[in-house]
Amino acid sequence: MSLRARLVLAAAYLLSVAVITLEVPLARYVQKADTNEFEAGVLTNAVLVAARINDDLPLSGSDPLFPPQPPAVITTIVDQTAQATGTRMIVTDALGRLVADSASESPVGTSYATEERPELLAVLSVAGGKIDRRRRFSSTLGQDLLYVTVPVVHQREAIGAVRASVSLAALNSRVWRSWLGFGLIGVIVILVGLGLAWFLATTLARPVQRLEDTSARLGTGDLTARAQPEGPKEIAALGGSFNRMAEALAANISAQRDFLANASHQLRTPLTGIKLRLEAIEQEGGFAAAQAKKAEGEVDRLAELVNDLLALAKASSAEAAGSRVDLAEVAAEAVERWTGPATEAGMDLELDALSPATAWANGDDLAHVLDNLIENAIRYCPGGTRIRVRAVDGALGPILSVSDNGPGIPEEDRPRVFERFFRGESGRKAGSGSGLGLAVVAELVGRWGGAVRLRDGDSGQGSCFEASFPRPPTIP
Numbered sequence: 001m002s003l004r005a006r007l008v009l010a011a012a013y014l015l016s017v018a019v020i021t022l023e024v025p026l027a028r029y030v031q032k033a034d035t036n037e038f039e040a041g042v043l044t045n046a047v048l049v050a051a052r053i054n055d056d057l058p059l060s061g062s063d064p065l066f067p068p069q070p071p072a073v074i075t076t077i078v079d080q081t082a083q084a085t086g087t088r089m090i091v092t093d094a095l096g097r098l099v100a101d102s103a104s105e106s107p108v109g110t111s112y113a114t115e116e117r118p119e120l121l122a123v124l125s126v127a128g129g130k131i132d133r134r135r136r137f138s139s140t141l142g143q144d145l146l147y148v149t150v151p152v153v154h155q156r157e158a159i160g161a162v163r164a165s166v167s168l169a170a171l172n173s174r175v176w177r178s179w180l181g182f183g184l185i186g187v188i189v190i191l192v193g194l195g196l197a198w199f200l201a202t203t204l205a206r207p208v209q210r211l212e213d214t215s216a217r218l219g220t221g222d223l224t225a226r227a228q229p230e231g232p233k234e235i236a237a238l239g240g241s242f243n244r245m246a247e248a249l250a251a252n253i254s255a256q257r258d259f260l261a262n263a264s265h266q267l268r269t270p271l272t273g274i275k276l277r278l279e280a281i282e283q284e285g286g287f288a289a290a291q292a293k294k295a296e297g298e299v300d301r302l303a304e305l306v307n308d309l310l311a312l313a314k315a316s317s318a319e320a321a322g323s324r325v326d327l328a329e330v331a332a333e334a335v336e337r338w339t340g341p342a343t344e345a346g347m348d349l350e351l352d353a354l355s356p357a358t359a360w361a362n363g364d365d366l367a368h369v370l371d372n373l374i375e376n377a378i379r380y381c382p383g384g385t386r387i388r389v390r391a392v393d394g395a396l397g398p399i400l401s402v403s404d405n406g407p408g409i410p411e412e413d414r415p416r417v418f419e420r421f422f423r424g425e426s427g428r429k430a431g432s433g434s435g436l437g438l439a440v441v442a443e444l445v446g447r448w449g450g451a452v453r454l455r456d457g458d459s460g461q462g463s464c465f466e467a468s469f470p471r472p473p474t475i476p
């Protein structure tokens with residue numbers, strides 16, 4: 001998981017925990033306060049009505065044999081309060097008979113304190129009366145209602161009851177709205193926090209990513225790659241020390257290359273001189289001539305080594321001009337150059353490059369690559385071998401390859417053939433050679449962003465060296 005994703009995830013976790021721990025108790029508190037306020041409002045209305053009618057209620061009569069005769073003022077008070085507060089109000093006398101009903105559902109005198117209305121029974125069954133508050137599902141209205149019932153007290157006696165009932169839908173929607181509001185605030189806080197975390201994570205991750213890119217460039221051989229000291233102090237300092245390391249590395253490598261190039265160059269002239277003198281001794285004849293002949297072979301080997309070292313030093317220096325090169329053309333030219341030596345060795349050199357395959361490289365580098373590969377095939381394969389030089393524009397990019405149906409390279413030697421000075425079994429048997437040819441090939445191909453690999457030759461026999469290159473940039 002990326003650094004940015006980790007940081008954002010950690011921020012998301014912390015923010016969610018913080019928001020939930022803070023908001024849930026707060027929302028519950030607000031819900032409780034809303035409920036209390038709502039219930040207190042209904043209770044106040046009921047108490048007020050009870051207080052306003054406590055002088056008039058005794059006038060409606062309390063004889064169980066005669067129905068109550070409530071004065072008009074009670075009905076007026078009940079109706080007015082019910083209308084003003086949006087509640088349903090009923091008044092019963094001490095026997096539980098209906099005295100007034102703002103909803104006018106039942107006639108006056110109906111027995112109301114029954115099992116279906118336990119709140120009235122609860123209030124009237126206590127001598128001095130008591131306040132009853134409950135929630136109950138009303139089967140008549142099909143919803144939850146809040147019932148607040150208070151006694152009508154006259155001369156310390158409960159002479160009746162006032163019941164205020166109201167739908168809980170309004171309270172529920174108020175509670176739901178406040179939860180929604182808290183939820184919305186929480187989501188906004190988390191989103192803003194996440195945006196901030198993303199911004200912070202980006203300012204941290206970007207310089208690290210750039211540093212990683214730069215080190216990857218340096219790793220692939222671009223010694224000019226330098227980091228930009230940016231971002232937080234610690235990462236900027238890391239960029240600075242990375243640059244110092246790259247500087248030292250580049251200076252070291254360039255000094256090595258210079259040394260190698262100079263040494264190889266300086267060795268060439270005396271070697272030519274020695275060779276000329278040995279040739280002169282050979283002319284003399286006799287024992288000295290035979291020794292000189294052998295020494296000349298050694299000098300040739302040394303000259304080849306010096307040439308290969310020089311080629312390697314040149315291949316590793318980044319100073320070559322690139323251009324669009326047609327691999328098919330390079331292959332055709334190489335086949336032309338090597339047809340003579342191949343025929344002499346009794347081999348068949350074939351060209352397989354029918355259509356153009358363009359790569360961004362240097363023509364001389366590619367010619368050098370093909371020279372080394374074809375020379376190896378001629379050197380390490382017996383007469384009668386078929387060598388094929390191929391240039392194709394493959395699905396993944398242009399490819400240049402040299403394959404043969406010779407003896408091939410043993411499995412255990414394959415991973416090491418591109419190492420400097422490595423000579424496989426066939427190389428050691430062949431005698432001449434420096435073990436640098438394939439290292440030069442890998443260096444020259446890598447210099448143009450390509451890669452060279454060794455696989456089995458055509459029809460599974462022999463070896464095939466395949467250099468693949470990236471597609472050249474399209475010039476508009």
Ligand code: ADP
Nearest residue numbers: 376377380423424426427433434435436437438
């Ligand atoms: P050199 O040819 O100087 O030994 P190279 O780096 O060119 O060095 O090759 C390394 C080794 O790979 C050779 O010594 C040889 O054993 C093996 N090799 C390279 N090309 C072939 C080939 N076409 N067939 C068989 N062996 C090969």
